[in-house]
Amino acid sequence: MTGLRYVYAVCRPFGAALQTQLTGVVGAPPKLLHHRGLVAVVSAVPERDFAEEPLRAHLEDLEWLTVTARAHHGVIDALMTVTTPLPLRLATVFRDDSGVRMMLEAREGDFRRTLDRLQGRVEWGVKVYLESAPGETPGGTAESEPTAGKAVSGRDYLRQRSMRAREQEDRWRKAEEFATRLHETLAAHADESRLHTPQDSALSGTSGRNVLNAAYLVSRAESEEFVEIVDRTKDDAPGMRVELTGPWAAYSFAGEKP
């Protein structure tokens, strides 16, 4: 194969074959590059898109990023069915196979330790949202006047406004408490946990305010119980929404444990 080398993941050698129709970034089929008892999952990518300068420009293009991220994830997902992959950061590109081999050698110890740590484990994503209160706009401020059609004195208006501000604060505090408690419970049932930055609703397109965006590393054997625990939170807090995603490959736990 010619071109640069895009690396998706590092794994231990596995017996099963990859799906024959599996394609990666730019539609190229991923190959396995074995070196010193480790396997890099690699595909060829063209220099015109993946050399440093064009890549930097592409990363600011939402459509390109979407297609590339989904292709990367497609390969990781396929690997998950046959092994425990150690995913690499999006757009990790090498000049050639020998660059990939040098990287495997240089990081061999880290990779082995991390692969041991992740073996048989998956990642679950849990997000908590505070639903918008009735009459509240997505921007977070209450707008509609409760006494429409009736004259309101300045004092009443101010009183209503400060009452609404207090209610809002109260909802926030409860949401934070709920999220903290849920995170503590879930972290106690996970091998590791990681907090991501709460998502901007402009990006996620979902309603409500994201107050917790967490990832949990859980063994496959204990995953069913973990999912049940998340499901049981259903009746715990009115006005809150919990979203579960996964199982993911252990993207959020691929770094060395601090």
Next chain:
Amino acid sequence: MTVIERREVALVDLLDRLLAGGVVITGDVTLRIADVDLVRIDLNALISSVNDRVPAPWGEDL
């Protein structure tokens, strides 16, 4: 409260993992892009490009 289990992977969830997770490889053998703080670049870019797509309610000024 409701618990929702999504079947399709949302782009934001994927980007949380692909841009802030995964092993970071740096050094001479990689192209230098791995050194770049992808999260900062992309989230700024994404927010502006998402906002660009939302049509203004009063229509386009021509």
